[in-house]
Amino acid sequence: MDLKAYLAERRALVNRALEGYLPRVRGPAFRVVEAMHYSLFAGGKRLRPILCLAAAEAVGGDPAEVLPAACALEMIHTYSLIHDDLPAMDDDDLRRGRPTCHKQFDEATAILAGDGLLTEAFRILADAAPRFEGREALLLEVIQLIGAAAGYQGMVGGQMLDLLAEGRQITFKELETIHRLKTGALLTASVRTGALLGGGTRAEVTILTAFGEKFGLTFQITDDLLDVEGDAAEMGKTPGMDARRRKATYPALLGQEKSREWARQLIQEGIELLAPLGAKAEPLREIGRYLLSRRS
Amino acid sequence: MDLKAYLAERRALVNRALEGYLPRVRGPAFRVVEAMHYSLFAGGKRLRPILCLAAAEAVGGDPAEVLPAACALEMIHTYSLIHDDLPAMDDDDLRRGRPTCHKQFDEATAILAGDGLLTEAFRILADAAPRFEGREALLLEVIQLIGAAAGYQGMVGGQMLDLLAEGRQITFKELETIHRLKTGALLTASVRTGALLGGGTRAEVTILTAFGEKFGLTFQITDDLLDVEGDAAEMGKTPGMDARRRKATYPALLGQEKSREWARQLIQEGIELLAPLGAKAEPLREIGRYLLSRRS
Numbered sequence: 001m002d003l004k005a006y007l008a009e010r011r012a013l014v015n016r017a018l019e020g021y022l023p024r025v026r027g028p029a030f031r032v033v034e035a036m037h038y039s040l041f042a043g044g045k046r047l048r049p050i051l052c053l054a055a056a057e058a059v060g061g062d063p064a065e066v067l068p069a070a071c072a073l074e075m076i077h078t079y080s081l082i083h084d085d086l087p088a089m090d091d092d093d094l095r096r097g098r099p100t101c102h103k104q105f106d107e108a109t110a111i112l113a114g115d116g117l118l119t120e121a122f123r124i125l126a127d128a129a130p131r132f133e134g135r136e137a138l139l140l141e142v143i144q145l146i147g148a149a150a151g152y153q154g155m156v157g158g159q160m161l162d163l164l165a166e167g168r169q170i171t172f173k174e175l176e177t178i179h180r181l182k183t184g185a186l187l188t189a190s191v192r193t194g195a196l197l198g199g200g201t202r203a204e205v206t207i208l209t210a211f212g213e214k215f216g217l218t219f220q221i222t223d224d225l226l227d228v229e230g231d232a233a234e235m236g237k238t239p240g241m242d243a244r245r246r247k248a249t250y251p252a253l254l255g256q257e258k259s260r261e262w263a264r265q266l267i268q269e270g271i272e273l274l275a276p277l278g279a280k281a282e283p284l285r286e287i288g289r290y291l292l293s294r295r296s
Numbered sequence: 297m298d299l300k301a302y303l304a305e306r307r308a309l310v311n312r313a314l315e316g317y318l319p320r321v322r323g324p325a326f327r328v329v330e331a332m333h334y335s336l337f338a339g340g341k342r343l344r345p346i347l348c349l350a351a352a353e354a355v356g357g358d359p360a361e362v363l364p365a366a367c368a369l370e371m372i373h374t375y376s377l378i379h380d381d382l383p384a385m386d387d388d389d390l391r392r393g394r395p396t397c398h399k400q401f402d403e404a405t406a407i408l409a410g411d412g413l414l415t416e417a418f419r420i421l422a423d424a425a426p427r428f429e430g431r432e433a434l435l436l437e438v439i440q441l442i443g444a445a446a447g448y449q450g451m452v453g454g455q456m457l458d459l460l461a462e463g464r465q466i467t468f469k470e471l472e473t474i475h476r477l478k479t480g481a482l483l484t485a486s487v488r489t490g491a492l493l494g495g496g497t498r499a500e501v502t503i504l505t506a507f508g509e510k511f512g513l514t515f516q517i518t519d520d521l522l523d524v525e526g527d528a529a530e531m532g533k534t535p536g537m538d539a540r541r542r543k544a545t546y547p548a549l550l551g552q553e554k555s556r557e558w559a560r561q562l563i564q565e566g567i568e569l570l571a572p573l574g575a576k577a578e579p580l581r582e583i584g585r586y587l588l589s590r591r592s
Contacts, residue, residue, distance in 0.1 A: 123443025147419025
């Protein structure tokens with residue numbers, strides 16, 4: 001399959017849906033909507049929604065049906081970037097080559113834009129109810145699992161641990177916990193959401209969730225490697241920031257070679273898990289392999 | 297009825313339920329949970345959950361059934377206070393006589409604690425699904441309406457407008473819009489949620505929502521009056537802050553006497569709407585009357 005064309009097509013699908021959820025101007029509080037829009041359309045890869053759609057496809061589901069959930073996942077991801085970039089957090093001025101939300105607007109607006117995106121994510125999930133008539137319990141299960149993945153038991157907790165770990169020597173086990181919570185949880189939730197809403201059996205959902213876990217960890221290792229080896233222009237951000245911030249990373253703890261080898265092994269294990277799903281899971285396998293060669 | 301005893305009993309009920317949702321220590325990211333706990337148990341009146349329970353009662357529902365939604369509303373309210381108090385927003389050091397979250401912890405932790413509470417609110421709403429077997433669509437309707445009330449079309453939008461209005465002369469109509477969004481939307485949503493989950497008919501839900509709108513506006517007027525007339529010790533915060541910040545208020549625009557008269561008239565209209573509900577709505581009427589005499 002042509003992964004590049006597949007990703008472009010899916011990205012366009014997600015972008016159109018997101019545009020529908022968040023028109024450029026609406027209501028009196030236009031400034032916060034403008035800021036939400038600015039960050040939501042800052043050129044993201046749409047990896048989480050694409051994972052969600054591909055997981056639905058892998059169980060024979062209709063990708064269009066899970067589009068609201070896919071958009072919600074991207075909104076949650078974007079909110080987390082806006083808040084993580086704030087001066088009190090990672091204090092980043094640039095994201096994907098453009099000023100971060102608080103630089104483009106101001107801190108108060110950025111905080112509110114993040115809050116607005118997080119809230120809207122849950123609203124559009126619940127608002128998808130008519131598509132799931134008779135399967136409302138499934139939709140509620142998805143809202144619950146996304147909440148768990150995004151909240152203090154997941155992403156928020158991981159960001160807290162990451163901040164607490166800065167400048168401190170941490171163990172390999174601590175590093176794994178941070179990444180499993182900070183980025184892994186939402187990536188895994190994206191796959192699981194697609195599997196559930198796509199109508200997968202419990203066995204299929206279990207397989208795909210396990211794949212999602214391997215994917216999440218592989219993603220983080222390759223993210224750390226990019227920060228060491230990456231090119232500023234391709235990445236749209238400054239490499240070497242982890243080292244400068246004395247952040248714990250896989251290359252720092254394991255070395256680059258071992259990290260790359262481990263990433264390769266992990267995603268291979270994940271791809272093998274998908275065997276029972278046959279050809280329908282091919283996009284998901286390709287997205288997994290792509291992690292090893294990604295440049296941004 | 298003895299409103300004081302009623303409120304104390306309901307507050308205790310809500311507090312026990314909240315404790316169950318957020319044990320003092322859980323998981324590895326303890327610091328953010330500690331901060332969430334700190335702000336959630338800072339001595340709030342629990343007005344939104346109590347409104348939600350009273351609305352369920354007013355339609356003959358079981359208050360215990362709507363307790364998860366009541367707790368979710370309080371979590372959302374608490375998150376909004378934490379974020380509003382941040383230096384980039386209202387920059388408040390004290391809340392209910394105690395250091396605000398970012399003063400007690402730090403800014404990053406306070407941002408994350410707010411994010412964590414907002415996310416957890418939606419998670420526990422969805423997690424209440426087993427209580428609503430066969431009525432899952434109703435629960436999804438509630439999640440959607442709370443999301444709309446809390447997000448950019450409601451509370452977040454109101455806070456944005458409030459920040460934009462600071463130090464600027466605004467019209468009476470603008471002031472109403474700010475308050476309808478910033479505080480009114482979530483108060484109205486609290487009443488509507490109780491009415492829906494309590495099993496009210498559509499006619500009852502409409503009546504209670506209209507009451508909630510009057511209640512929300514009355515609440516804001518009496519809040520503004522307290523800032524002019526209130527006692528720092530009883531309020532647990534410094535009065536006169538609105539004037540010092542040149543914030544638009546009802547007393548500033550209408551005068552104190554006219555504001556008080558208008559509040560009295562509004563809540564009276566709201567109470568009259570409740571007539572068809574009979575004695576079951578008495579707690580809600582009493583809570584409405586209490587707005588006129590509240591000291592904090």
